[in-house]
Amino acid sequence: MRKKIVAGNWKMNMDYAEGISLFSEIVNMVRDEQKGEQIAVICAPFIHLNSLSKLGGTTVYIGAQNCHQNESGAYTGETSAKMVKSVGCAYVIIGHSERRQYFAENDQLLAEKTTAALKNNLTPIFCIGETLDERNNGNYFEILKSQITAGTFDLSAEDFSKLVIAYEPVWAIGTGLTASSEQAQEVHAFIRQEIASKYGTEVAENTTILYGGSCNPKNAADLFAQKDIDGGLIGGASLKSRDFVDIVKAFNS
Numbered sequence: 001m002r003k004k005i006v007a008g009n010w011k012m013n014m015d016y017a018e019g020i021s022l023f024s025e026i027v028n029m030v031r032d033e034q035k036g037e038q039i040a041v042i043c044a045p046f047i048h049l050n051s052l053s054k055l056g057g058t059t060v061y062i063g064a065q066n067c068h069q070n071e072s073g074a075y076t077g078e079t080s081a082k083m084v085k086s087v088g089c090a091y092v093i094i095g096h097s098e099r100r101q102y103f104a105e106n107d108q109l110l111a112e113k114t115t116a117a118l119k120n121n122l123t124p125i126f127c128i129g130e131t132l133d134e135r136n137n138g139n140y141f142e143i144l145k146s147q148i149t150a151g152t153f154d155l156s157a158e159d160f161s162k163l164v165i166a167y168e169p170v171w172a173i174g175t176g177l178t179a180s181s182e183q184a185q186e187v188h189a190f191i192r193q194e195i196a197s198k199y200g201t202e203v204a205e206n207t208t209i210l211y212g213g214s215c216n217p218k219n220a221a222d223l224f225a226q227k228d229i230d231g232g233l234i235g236g237a238s239l240k241s242r243d244f245v246d247i248v249k250a251f252n253s
């Protein structure tokens, strides 16, 4: 049985007090209202990770939005996977399109970050996604295949089984444009097929694949009802407790 996960990505939002307040609301609402086995995660800026890990317990798990590929050293301004783990995080987002675009993170670097995360017992949420041009040109399957292959297919089957994959079409992130359920399902089925070709059916069937891109309380249930969509990576809507928790609950509607 693959895990159902809804992970919020706060990006560079929420100062310390705002973060504590929003997160406390989310924890209370999830505790009171959540039914079913789905896992809720909040991926917050580094300043929040220590406090939120203590507040979240096993009700809402905490993730970082990035980590460095090395354990320690002269890398001013960076935070390693080991450090992220040491404050109680369980997850880390790797390869978000904003990291690829604004911080020039390439496939090789992302493969190194994934390895570092796994070595430190963090679950990487490994993101792939095509731009609008790539979708319009019709070569998006090729792009997605090359991103997942270069970023993760050097891992052993045992290590790959520890990943969560997130399909996030770049044209749908923060734009209000959502992939339709059919468009998203088509890509998720393709990703699962690629995983099966590389690692076999059992690994593919057990891999959690999240959808991300303007997911909200209105469209979540329809997206999550698709056979190969196992939850969501949620940006904007994770900044409002009611919206985020309604998305977590969308599995049950």
Ligand code: PEP
Pocket: 009, 168, 172, 173, 174, 175, 176, 212, 213, 214, 215, 233, 234, 235, 236, 237
């Ligand atoms: C994201 O940043 O991962 C994301 C999916 O953002 P949004 O939900 O705002 O489109």
